[in-house]
Amino acid sequence: GQNIDQPTEMTATEGAIVQINCTYQTSGFNGLFWYQQHAGEAPTFLSYNVLDGLEEKGRFSSFLSRSKGYSYLLLKELQMKDSASYLCAVRDIVSGNTPLVFGKGTRLSVIA
Amino acid sequence: EAGVAQSPRYKIIEKRQSVAFWCNPISGHATLYWYQQILGQGPKLLIQFQNNGVVDDSQLPKDRFSAERLKGVDSTLKIQPAKLEDSAVYLCASSFIREDTEAFFGQGTRLTVV
Numbered sequence: 261g262q263n264i265d266q267p268t269e270m271t272a273t274e275g276a277i278v279q280i281n282c283t284y285q286t287s288g289f290n291g292l293f294w295y296q297q298h299a300g301e302a303p304t305f306l307s308y309n310v311l312d313g314l315e316e317k318g319r320f321s322s323f324l325s326r327s328k329g330y331s332y333l334l335l336k337e338l339q340m341k342d343s344a345s346y347l348c349a350v351r352d353i354v355s356g357n358t359p360l361v362f363g364k365g366t367r368l369s370v371i372a
Numbered sequence: 373e374a375g376v377a378q379s380p381r382y383k384i385i386e387k388r389q390s391v392a393f394w395c396n397p398i399s400g401h402a403t404l405y406w407y408q409q410i411l412g413q414g415p416k417l418l419i420q421f422q423n424n425g426v427v428d429d430s431q432l433p434k435d436r437f438s439a440e441r442l443k444g445v446d447s448t449l450k451i452q453p454a455k456l457e458d459s460a461v462y463l464c465a466s467s468f469i470r471e472d473t474e475a476f477f478g479q480g481t482r483l484t485v486v
Contacts (some may be wrong), residue, residue, distance in 0.1 A: 290471050302478060303415065303463075305475070347414050351471050362407070362414040362416070364414040365413065
């Protein structure tokens with residue numbers, strides 16, 4: 261089976277830094293994605309990690325440790341528009357196929 | 373570049389009725405996904421196609437849900453008969469076959485079963 265865990269909700273202040281954690285237990289592993297989803301909208305891609313380490317992309321960075329089944333998304337210089345749900349998704353390996361499986365998401369509220 | 377197209381955007385039906393959703397993926401994307409997203413939760417994978425073959429449908433309630441992707445392009449997802457708990461947003465996504473490529477999502481169909 262697949263188990264992908266994220267905190268349900270987080271609150272952070274405008275201009276601050278926030279770290280959203282994701283732990284996963286899957287049959288296999290072929291990469292981890294982070295998506296952003298604003299209320300009422302479709303998810304949009306933020307980052308991809310398949311090797312251990314940190315991937316930086318502007319204000320957003322994502323880290324992966326495959327041995328620990330752990331990833332985090334780091335958001336710097338928070339802006340009000342960053343208020344959204346952040347979804348961790350793992351490309352599992354099941355019977356030779358690679359389904360893309362999502363966690364329940366973390367709802368981030370950015371306050372002034 | 374055109375995105376993933378879905379229709380309808382909204383649908384209200386009574387329980388025990390049937391409903392169908394349509395998805396047109398991005399041109400050239402061989403992989404197509406259908407997800408169910410209940411309010412406040414993450415997307416749940418219902419079925420994943422690669423071309424017109426099924427990659428994973430382990431979480432598709434096959435007694436009432438069916439999906440097809442004829443000719444490896446457009447796809448339809450059907451629910452028959454609908455239950456109250458099927459109220460959700462149904463998201464279609466597509467990607468290239470390469471596993472390191474991201475999935476692009478359509479706007480979704482918001483289904484309300486009353």
